[in-house]
Amino acid sequence: MLPDFGVKDKVIVVTGGGGAICGTMSRTFGEAGAKVAILDLRLESAQSIADEINRKGGTAIGLECNVLEKESIEKAAEAVVKEWGRVDILINGAGGNKPQATTNKDMSFFDLPADAIQWVFNLNCLGAMLPSQVFGKLMAEHGEGCILNISSMNAFRPLTRIPAYSAAKAGINNFTQWLAVDMAKNVSPKIRVNAIAPGFFIGNQNRDLLIDKETGDLTPRGKSIIDLTPMNRFGEFEELMGVTLFLISPASQFITGVVIPVDGGFSSFSGV
Ligand code: NAD
Numbered sequence: 172m173l174p175d176f177g178v179k180d181k182v183i184v185v186t187g188g189g190g191a192i193c194g195t196m197s198r199t200f201g202e203a204g205a206k207v208a209i210l211d212l213r214l215e216s217a218q219s220i221a222d223e224i225n226r227k228g229g230t231a232i233g234l235e236c237n238v239l240e241k242e243s244i245e246k247a248a249e250a251v252v253k254e255w256g257r258v259d260i261l262i263n264g265a266g267g268n269k270p271q272a273t274t275n276k277d278m279s280f281f282d283l284p285a286d287a288i289q290w291v292f293n294l295n296c297l298g299a300m301l302p303s304q305v306f307g308k309l310m311a312e313h314g315e316g317c318i319l320n321i322s323s324m325n326a327f328r329p330l331t332r333i334p335a336y337s338a339a340k341a342g343i344n345n346f347t348q349w350l351a352v353d354m355a356k357n358v359s360p361k362i363r364v365n366a367i368a369p370g371f372f373i374g375n376q377n378r379d380l381l382i383d384k385e386t387g388d389l390t391p392r393g394k395s396i397i398d399l400t401p402m403n404r405f406g407e408f409e410e411l412m413g414v415t416l417f418l419i420s421p422a423s424q425f426i427t428g429v430v431i432p433v434d435g436g437f438s439s440f441s442g443v
Contacts, residue, residue: 174422179204182255183419184247186238186302187265189216191374192321195408196262196415197221201229203416208251208258210236210244211265238265238298244305252309260317260419261306263299267291267376268336280334288335295339296346303350307362315361317419318354320347322368322430327438344368344430351428363427365418370434371396372406381405399442402435 183200187193188209194216200207201224209231211217218233225231232254236247251258271287274280299320310316324330326344329337343366351364373381381393389397397403414431417423432438 176416176420176422177203178260178416178420180206181259181419182206182208182251182257183260183262184208184210184251184258184302184306185262185264186210186236186298188262189213189220189233190264192369192372192408192411193262193264194220196264196412197231198224199409199412199416201227201231204229205260206255207231208247208254209233210238210247212237238263238302239293241301241305244302248305248309257313258306258309258316260319261302261310262415262419263302263318263320265298266295266321266340268333272333272335274332274334283334291335292339292342295336296342299343300346303364307350307354307358310362311358314359317362318350318364319415319418320364320366322347322366324368324370324432324434324437326368326430327432340368347430348428355427363423365423365427366430367411367414367418368430368432368434368438369411370406370432370437371400372408372411374408396437399440400435400437401440404435406433406435 178200183205185193185197188197189211197207197209197220207224209217209221214235221231221233234247234250237243268291269287271284272291303318320343322343323340325337326340347364347366354362354364381390383390411433414433
């Protein structure tokens with residue numbers, strides 16, 4: 172029998188669903204026939220992607236949610252359960268870095284402000300743990316489900332200038348394994364937890380670091396990334412969808428606790 176990559180009629184909650192990567196994911200889930208709940212701090216972005224999915228004949232709702240506040244997540248969870256009665260899959264997509272937590276010629280590691288470091292840890296770690304508590308508990312009621320975290324290449328190979336983001340994403344790899352074990356052993360072996368680790372995709376968070384705003388050419392940092400990527404280019408967000416559907420569908424039903432890089436070979440190349 173052919174493996175089943177389907178998510179039709181599954182209820183999928185996507186945090187950060189109004190953003191670049193998770194917006195693309197949400198649209199793909201909509202096309203695949205899933206019921207998609209798009210959660211974002213920015214309700215307008217979540218709603219506009221939900222509207223787009225519904226216009227194309229899919230099924231989606233947009234909800235305001237702050238992944239750093241349990242009450243806000245619980246409120247969103249209530250709305251999803253009211254609409255569709257259950258939650259099958261959670262994508263922990265909200266995450267990112269901020270310029271104040273990035274070193275530069277005027278800001279060395281020694282001077283990075285504690286509140287900026289804390290902000291990055293909170294968004295990337297706490298912001299995946301709290302939704303996993305709330306939606307994971309709903310999955311536990313049915314004894315099955317699936318959680319997908321979004322890590323980063325930084326987790327395997329820390330990049331210069333972004334120490335908090337690199338450490339936080341390494342934390343997500345560890346948490347993915349931890350929760351996979353806890354769910355399988357203490358809750359249900361049918362609740363799986365995995366992650367993807369995107370390499371370099373141009374998005375709002377990193378555009379200015381990789382492409383010169385004035386000339387449109389690669390920055391020195393962008394050029395060294397391309398030089399270290401055997402496939403010689405940045406990724407397209409759509410190229411994350413195959414592995415995403417694989418990890419949340421029955422096709423991967425014996426896989427839990429893995430982090431799959433999607434990086435054009437970056438993590439395999441020593442540069443020599
Ligand atoms: P993005 O900024 O386009 O999307 C992030 C979304 O999260 C935004 O819509 C934002 O409003 C939302 N958000 C922020 N704080 C929130 C909060 N407290 N509660 C709820 N929502 C909140 O970013 P992206 O590039 O699409 O990144 C998505 C994920 O992929 C992040 O975890 C990021 O770290 C990871 N990632 C991105 C890349 C890349 O190249 N873009 C590479 C590796 C990993």
